[in-house]
Amino acid sequence: MKAFTCHLQFEFFTGLRNKGLLMMYYLMPLGFYALMGTVMSELNPFFRDMAIPSMVAFAILTGTIMGLPTPLVEAREKGIFRNYRVHGVPALNIMLIPAITAGLHLALVALVITFSAPMLFSAPLPENWIQFFLGAFSFLVAGSGLGVLIGVVASNNRISLLLAQLVYIPAMLLGGLMVPVEQLPGFIGGVSRIFPTTYAMEVMRAWGWGEPALGISPAGSILVLISGGILAFALGGYLFSWDQNNTTRRGPSYLAALVLVPYILGAIFL
Amino acid sequence: MSQINGGLRKKNSGGEKMEEVVLEVNGLRKNYGELSVLNGLDFKVKKGEIFGFLGPNGAGKTTTLECLVGLREPDAGEIRIMGFDPQQNPRKLKDLVGIQLQVSALPETIKVEEAINFFSFYHGNGKKENIMENLHLEELKKARYQALSTGQKMRLSLTLAMLHNPSLLILDEPTAGLDVASRRALHGLIRELRERGTTIILSTHDMAEAEALSDRLAILVKGRIRMTGTPREITSTGKGWTKILVKTLGSSLEGKKFPGLLEKEENDGYRVFFTSQVRDGLNMILKVVEAAGDEFVDLRVERPTLEEKFVELTEQAQNVS
Incomplete structure (x- = not known):
C-alpha cells in the first residue's frame, strides 16, 4: 500500500512538472473555458446554460484522451516499463495510477470551472450536485479508460496522437459540447451516440440541470460510461506490453476496438 | 564450448x-x-x-x-x-x-x-x-x-x-x-x-x-x-603462447632462428617471439646472447592478455561461420 501511495504521489506531481501534461490537464481546458465563456456566452444562450457541464466535459475529454496516452507510450519506448518490471511494479499500477492522478487534476479543474462560471459568465449552478458529480465521475472513468487503452495499443507517439484525435475531435464536435446534440441532423445525431461525451452531457444535463436532450435514461448513460471505462481498462490490461517495441502482447491491437461495444449497444437500445 | x-x-x-x-x-x-x-x-x-x-x-x-x-x-x-x-x-x-x-x-x-x-x-x-x-x-x-x-x-x-x-x-x-x-x-x-x-x-x-x-x-x-x-x-588455454620481448645492445639475435619460437615483426628495437615453452625459449636466447658477448637492454616475458584471447576466440568463431 505504501508503494501504491508513493507511486500515486509521484504521478500526481508529474502532472504538474511535465509540461505536456500541465498543458492538457490545466492550461488547455482552462484557457478554452475562458475563451468560450467570453465569446460564446454572448453569441449563444445555450452555451451560458450549459457552460458548466460542457466545459467540465471538455476538460475531462482533453485531459484523458489527449493527456493520458503520451506519457504511457513514451515510458514504454524509453524502457521505463522494463525498469518497472524488474523492480516489481505491477502493470495494473502503471495503468491505474496515471488514470487516478489525471482524475485528481481534472477534478481540480472541474471545481474551478464550476465555481467560477456563475461569477464570470452568469452560468447556472447544477440543481443536483450529487447527480452532477456522478455524471462527471462516470465520464472520467470512461475517458481515462480510453486514454489508457490508446496509450497501451499505440506503437509510437505518432500513432497515439492519431488515435487520440480520432476520438477527441468528433467527441468534442458531435458530443454536445459545442452544439446541442438535439440540434444535429438525423444521421449525425445517431453517430454522436457512439461517443462518450454524448452520454456524459446527457446525464449531466438531465440530472444536474433537469434538461435532458435526447431522452436517454441517466442511469442508462451512466451504465454505458462505466461499462465502457471498465472494458477499456480490462482491454488495456490484456493488451499491455512491457516490451519497448510493443510487440510482445497477448492479442492483436485491433481487439481494442471492442471498447466501442457498450457505446454501440447504447446507441441501439437506449 | x-x-x-x-x-x-x-x-x-x-x-x-x-x-x-x-x-x-x-x-x-x-x-x-x-x-x-x-x-x-x-x-x-x-x-x-x-x-x-x-x-x-x-x-x-x-x-x-x-x-x-x-x-x-x-x-x-x-x-x-x-x-x-x-x-x-x-x-x-x-x-x-x-x-x-x-x-x-x-x-x-x-x-x-x-x-x-x-x-x-x-x-x-x-x-x-x-x-x-x-x-x-x-x-x-x-x-x-x-x-x-x-x-x-x-x-x-x-x-x-x-x-x-x-x-x-x-x-x-x-x-x-x-x-x-x-x-x-x-x-x-x-x-x-x-x-x-x-x-x-x-x-x-x-x-x-x-x-x-x-x-x-x-x-x-x-x-x-x-x-x-x-x-x-x-x-593460458589454446595455443597458450607467451610473448617474449628482447632488446640487446649488439646484433647477436639478428637473423637467428630458434626452434619452437615464432618470431613476429620487430617493434621499437625489440625482437618479439611467441612460444608455448617459455623456459626453453629463454634458455636459447640467453645462450646466443651470452655466446656473442652481447648485453641485454631489456628482456620481458608477457602472458597473453584476455583481450588477445578474446580476439582469438572471436576470430575463430568468425572463420568457422
Whole structure:
C-alpha cells in the first residue's frame, strides 16, 4: 500500500512538472473555458446554460484522451516499463495510477470551472450536485479508460496522437459540447451516440440541470460510461506490453476496438 | 564450448569439493524471427562469485541477461535462479535479484530521492536514507532524472539495483559512461559486495575490467559460449603462447632462428617471439646472447592478455561461420 501511495504521489506531481501534461490537464481546458465563456456566452444562450457541464466535459475529454496516452507510450519506448518490471511494479499500477492522478487534476479543474462560471459568465449552478458529480465521475472513468487503452495499443507517439484525435475531435464536435446534440441532423445525431461525451452531457444535463436532450435514461448513460471505462481498462490490461517495441502482447491491437461495444449497444437500445 | 573448472569452491565436512549454484542455465535458445541469437547456452554461476560475461556486440549478452531476469521468454532451455524459474516466479525473484539494465530509463521528472524511495517501497524496504552514499548521489538527491548526465543516470540505476540487498546482482555494462572516479568507486563497491557474499553477473566490453573483477568468465560469441573459466585459465588455454620481448645492445639475435619460437615483426628495437615453452625459449636466447658477448637492454616475458584471447576466440568463431 505504501508503494501504491508513493507511486500515486509521484504521478500526481508529474502532472504538474511535465509540461505536456500541465498543458492538457490545466492550461488547455482552462484557457478554452475562458475563451468560450467570453465569446460564446454572448453569441449563444445555450452555451451560458450549459457552460458548466460542457466545459467540465471538455476538460475531462482533453485531459484523458489527449493527456493520458503520451506519457504511457513514451515510458514504454524509453524502457521505463522494463525498469518497472524488474523492480516489481505491477502493470495494473502503471495503468491505474496515471488514470487516478489525471482524475485528481481534472477534478481540480472541474471545481474551478464550476465555481467560477456563475461569477464570470452568469452560468447556472447544477440543481443536483450529487447527480452532477456522478455524471462527471462516470465520464472520467470512461475517458481515462480510453486514454489508457490508446496509450497501451499505440506503437509510437505518432500513432497515439492519431488515435487520440480520432476520438477527441468528433467527441468534442458531435458530443454536445459545442452544439446541442438535439440540434444535429438525423444521421449525425445517431453517430454522436457512439461517443462518450454524448452520454456524459446527457446525464449531466438531465440530472444536474433537469434538461435532458435526447431522452436517454441517466442511469442508462451512466451504465454505458462505466461499462465502457471498465472494458477499456480490462482491454488495456490484456493488451499491455512491457516490451519497448510493443510487440510482445497477448492479442492483436485491433481487439481494442471492442471498447466501442457498450457505446454501440447504447446507441441501439437506449 | 571449452569448460574449465575453476572459481570458488567450498569444502564440506567430508573434504569433498562442493559448490552452491545460484544460477543454472541449460540449453538456452532464443530467436528473433529468423535470426538465432542464443544457440543453446549452458553455464552455472556459483554463490559469492563475480561471473564475467564477455562478448562482442551482437553476441547475445543482453538477450541472455534479459532472459535471466524474465524480460524475454526463451524459445527453449531452462533457467533456474536459486531454484526459481524467472518466467514462473517473477515476484519471488524481484526480491532476490538486483538488476541494472543496459537499456532502461526513469520518468524524466522524477527526482533522485523520489526514485530511490519509489523503488524501495516496491521492494518492501521503506525509505532509504544512506544508500545514496555508495555511489556519491547525495548531492544529486533533489535533481530530476532529465538533468542527470549519462554517468549520473548509470550511478542511479546501479543504486536502484542494490536497494534491496539482493543475493544475485546482474549488471549489464555498468561502467559505460562513467568517469574514472565513478568507475573506481563502482569497482570497489562490486568487490565489497562480493566480500559480503553477493553473487554478481557482470556483462562488459571492458577486458581489463572483466579480468580485474571476475572470478570466472564466459566468452560469448554468436550466441554460443566459447569458453568459461578463471581469467588466468582462459588466457593460458589454446595455443597458450607467451610473448617474449628482447632488446640487446649488439646484433647477436639478428637473423637467428630458434626452434619452437615464432618470431613476429620487430617493434621499437625489440625482437618479439611467441612460444608455448617459455623456459626453453629463454634458455636459447640467453645462450646466443651470452655466446656473442652481447648485453641485454631489456628482456620481458608477457602472458597473453584476455583481450588477445578474446580476439582469438572471436576470430575463430568468425572463420568457422
